[in-house]
Amino acid sequence: MDAFKLLTRSTKLKIGGATTPSSTKSVTSRLPSTGKAENPQLFRNPEAEKLLAERTGKAKHGKKRKRGDDSQNGISGREKEDDDDDAAMDMNLDFFSTDKGPSGATTTDKNQATLKKHAFDASGSDGGEEGEQSMDDVERRTILNSHKIKVTDLRDLEEIGIVQPEVKEPKKKKKKKLQQEAAPLNKKEQKKARRLYPQPLVSFKELRTRYKISRRLSENIAEQGFTLPTEVQLGSLPLLLGESTSKTKSGEVTEPDLLVVAPTGSGKTLSFLIPVINKIVRHHHEQQDERGIFAIIVAPTKELAGQIVNEGRKLALGTGVKVTMMKKGMRVVEREDENVDQDTNPSDDDSVSSSDDDDEEEEDKTTVKTRRQAPVTKSDVLVTTPLLLVNALSANGTKSIASLPLVRNLVLDEADVLLDPLFRDQTLSIWRACTHPELRMSLWSATMGSSIEDLFKSTINERRESLSLTRNESQPLIRLVVGLKDSAIPNISHKLIYAATEQGKLLGLRQLLHPAAALPEDVRLRPPFLIFTQTIPRAVALHSELMYDIPAEAGGSSRIAVLHSDLSDTQRSEIMKGFRKGEIWILVTTDLLARGVDFRGINGVVNYDIPNSAAAYVHRVGRTGRAGREGGIAVTYYTKEDIPYVKSIANVIDVSEKLRGKTGEKSIQKWLLDSLPDLSKKDKKELKKHGVKARQSAVKNVKDEKEQRLTRISTKSGYERRLENKKKGAIMASRNRKRRAQSAEHERSGSGQDDWSGLED
Numbered sequence: 001m002d003a004f005k006l007l008t009r010s011t012k013l014k015i016g017g018a019t020t021p022s023s024t025k026s027v028t029s030r031l032p033s034t035g036k037a038e039n040p041q042l043f044r045n046p047e048a049e050k051l052l053a054e055r056t057g058k059a060k061h062g063k064k065r066k067r068g069d070d071s072q073n074g075i076s077g078r079e080k081e082d083d084d085d086d087a088a089m090d091m092n093l094d095f096f097s098t099d100k101g102p103s104g105a106t107t108t109d110k111n112q113a114t115l116k117k118h119a120f121d122a123s124g125s126d127g128g129e130e131g132e133q134s135m136d137d138v139e140r141r142t143i144l145n146s147h148k149i150k151v152t153d154l155r156d157l158e159e160i161g162i163v164q165p166e167v168k169e170p171k172k173k174k175k176k177k178l179q180q181e182a183a184p185l186n187k188k189e190q191k192k193a194r195r196l197y198p199q200p201l202v203s204f205k206e207l208r209t210r211y212k213i214s215r216r217l218s219e220n221i222a223e224q225g226f227t228l229p230t231e232v233q234l235g236s237l238p239l240l241l242g243e244s245t246s247k248t249k250s251g252e253v254t255e256p257d258l259l260v261v262a263p264t265g266s267g268k269t270l271s272f273l274i275p276v277i278n279k280i281v282r283h284h285h286e287q288q289d290e291r292g293i294f295a296i297i298v299a300p301t302k303e304l305a306g307q308i309v310n311e312g313r314k315l316a317l318g319t320g321v322k323v324t325m326m327k328k329g330m331r332v333v334e335r336e337d338e339n340v341d342q343d344t345n346p347s348d349d350d351s352v353s354s355s356d357d358d359d360e361e362e363e364d365k366t367t368v369k370t371r372r373q374a375p376v377t378k379s380d381v382l383v384t385t386p387l388l389l390v391n392a393l394s395a396n397g398t399k400s401i402a403s404l405p406l407v408r409n410l411v412l413d414e415a416d417v418l419l420d421p422l423f424r425d426q427t428l429s430i431w432r433a434c435t436h437p438e439l440r441m442s443l444w445s446a447t448m449g450s451s452i453e454d455l456f457k458s459t460i461n462e463r464r465e466s467l468s469l470t471r472n473e474s475q476p477l478i479r480l481v482v483g484l485k486d487s488a489i490p491n492i493s494h495k496l497i498y499a500a501t502e503q504g505k506l507l508g509l510r511q512l513l514h515p516a517a518a519l520p521e522d523v524r525l526r527p528p529f530l531i532f533t534q535t536i537p538r539a540v541a542l543h544s545e546l547m548y549d550i551p552a553e554a555g556g557s558s559r560i561a562v563l564h565s566d567l568s569d570t571q572r573s574e575i576m577k578g579f580r581k582g583e584i585w586i587l588v589t590t591d592l593l594a595r596g597v598d599f600r601g602i603n604g605v606v607n608y609d610i611p612n613s614a615a616a617y618v619h620r621v622g623r624t625g626r627a628g629r630e631g632g633i634a635v636t637y638y639t640k641e642d643i644p645y646v647k648s649i650a651n652v653i654d655v656s657e658k659l660r661g662k663t664g665e666k667s668i669q670k671w672l673l674d675s676l677p678d679l680s681k682k683d684k685k686e687l688k689k690h691g692v693k694a695r696q697s698a699v700k701n702v703k704d705e706k707e708q709r710l711t712r713i714s715t716k717s718g719y720e721r722r723l724e725n726k727k728k729g730a731i732m733a734s735r736n737r738k739r740r741a742q743s744a745e746h747e748r749s750g751s752g753q754d755d756w757s758g759l760e761d
């Protein structure tokens with residue numbers, strides 16, 4: 001069924017006819033919904049591709065890199081690794097080492113760890129050869145640079161081993177000499193000193209052959225059909241699985257605390273799930289008695305949390321690792337001071353089923369019955385929204401936050417929003433509740449302000465002080481950035497359209513829905529797509545306005561839906577399912593779905609109302625063009641009221657087009673960028689918090705009433721509305737008159753005194 005055809009008013013539209021641009025066919029074949037991209041990577045160049053191809057042995061004419069002559073001498077890869085004294089071997093040994101600090105292990109512990117490692121390997125090593133050889137520095141740099149991967153050590157210079165001379169006020173005579181001898185590093189030099197070039201991941205196979213991840217996990221990854229790692233996977237997986245970074249003093253390798261900024265749809269979920277699941281498989285193997293929550297993944301919405309659970313379960317299948325969605329009423333810790341709340345039955349709660357996950361309901365029945373009977377959840381990985389977990393840990397705010405002593409990994413997905421004032425206290429409470437000394441933090445998002453980075457560093461230090469932990473120099477604190485920070489993905493087209501008024505926006509949107517009426521040069525957007533509004537009432541209003549635009553033969557109003565946080569969890573979940581299945585073609589929503597949610601083949605995004613910040617734009621438009629898919633379109637309408645707020649969005653578009661290296665006509669002209677006004681910091685803050693004032697829901701005074709009329713979602717003119725209202729009023733008044741006359745008649749006849757005539761309409 002051709003959704004494009006069916007969504008036009010005239011179902012007889014001929015594709016390729018006079019109104020259809022000749023380019024339609026070629027565009028169609030590149031739509032994100034027509035299949036997955038051959039290569040999910042966003043940035044690459046021929047030189048690095050050749051290097052990678054050589055490594056994976058795929059180069060047709062290139063020589064496959066050998067693992068040294070040892071293989072010809074009859075020494076196996078494993079033996080070579082054991083005998084070799086290089087850093088890569090150290091890395092492998094240390095990955096399984098229990099020695100994490102000065103207070104940590106002895107040599108015997110290390111030997112035991114090595115033995116354990118071999119036991120783990122023996123349970124599943126298939127001893128592949130590919131990529132086990134370490135790359136030289138030039139290769140690493142070439143690959144990392146071409147994929148725009150930047151890895152930085154965030155620790156103080158002293159911790160990295162760079163001693164800065166004290167800057168004393170020099171005596172006048174000696175000044176010159178002193179500066180020559182030991183000048184402190186300038187900013188550029190400091191940046192250079194912090195830069196790291198760890199070995200990138202060449203292929204998913206290498207996860208098994210080089211990083212020795214669990215066999216089952218590796219099979220599950222292969223099962224999903226992933227072939228090439230994306231940039232964020234290429235850069236972060238080695239770090240999290242034990243790749244050495246060149247700046248560790250002792251050569252020891254431990255898992256770092258990590259902050260990752262990588263484009264939307266670039267596969268961050270897989271990047272944090274694989275190491276977390278692998279670590280737990282290993283832990284189950286090494287310490288079979290210890291069971292409990294080992295990892296917590298926090299996401300800002302239930303939709304995203306549900307999605308992570310689904311991904312996690314696919315990866316963990318058959319590994320013995322249990323991934324669970326946090327539910328209201330679920331018990332996550334045993335509290336001595338706990339009074340069992342007999343009234344709370346989690347299965348009654350409307351937040352229970354928030355994901356479109358098949359196994360979830362079954363799990364509810366088994367793990368969460370009533371709190372009276374409920375055992376503490378047997379989950380290894382708990383995926384949660386912040387408030388749900390904080391409520392569980394604090395007995396709904398009645399007790400102090402209980403601690404989670406076994407948690408070794410805390411992952412914050414969409415970290416910048418989780419550490420934004422809205423969620424910050426809750427997120428930090430969870431962070432502090434994780435008291436294990438070897439807790440590792442990782443923060444992930446496509447956008448990350450510098451304030452978040454500062455908060456990350458200070459919280460890690462503060463936590464260490466409060467737990468009386470000393471910072472171990474071998475415990476790195478790393479930032480990994482893919483592409484340009486806070487920029488939109490380069491593989492989609494952006495259309496910033498001036499619509500003048502609310503009515504203009506609606507007309508523009510209708511033209512998208514009914515492209516038969518469009519001119520060849522007009523934007524064309526085929527379903528499925530998402531439409532974002534600023535508020536829930538506006539999403540509801542837009543949905544009712546568009547509901548009957550879809551012809552009955554195309555499925556009518558069932559093809560368009562609205563999703564927002566005022567709906568029950570069951571409704572939300574049903575709509576998500578419908579959209580994923582392709583039953584719903586157009587989804588009107590708020591920023592609830594702006595982050596993280598992965599609908600793979602979405603053809604586009606419409607910002608019916610402009611986003612509240614540049615970051616919000618990056619995330620909203622990132623719902624299309626996932627995993628390198630080409631052809632996605634992001635349409636943003638703006639009106640006269642929006643002009644003060646458009647510049648930051650125009651800038652994001654401009655940078656994204658530069659990143660793509662787009663030649664020819666740019667969608668944002670320089671004159672537009674120059675003429676749009678800058679927004680003050682204060683106004684930016686205000687916009688982020690409340691959105692464009694004229695569209696806020698709770699505006700009351702008279703002046704604003706006028707503004708509200710201007711921002712009402714409707715194609716009807718004020719005159720038509722007045723006429724309609726008058727007509728409605730007249731009908732109402734006539735009904736009321738009739739009713740009053742009838743009840744007077746009843747009273748007179750003395751009958752039906754106790755009759756209930758229903759609610760007045």
Ligand SMILES: Nc1ncnc2c1ncn2[C@@H]1O[C@H](COP(=O)(O)OP(=O)(O)OP(=O)(O)O)[C@@H](O)[C@H]1O
Pocket residue numbers: 040226227228229230233262263264265266267268269270445446595596597598600622626627
């Ligand atoms: N190596 C890969 N090859 C092909 N597809 C991949 C690969 N890794 C992940 N994907 C797919 O890419 C899509 C986007 O992944 P994911 O949701 O993890 O992106 P993300 O980086 O978290 O995006 P966002 O910032 O929007 O949350 C998913 O459908 C996922 O299955």
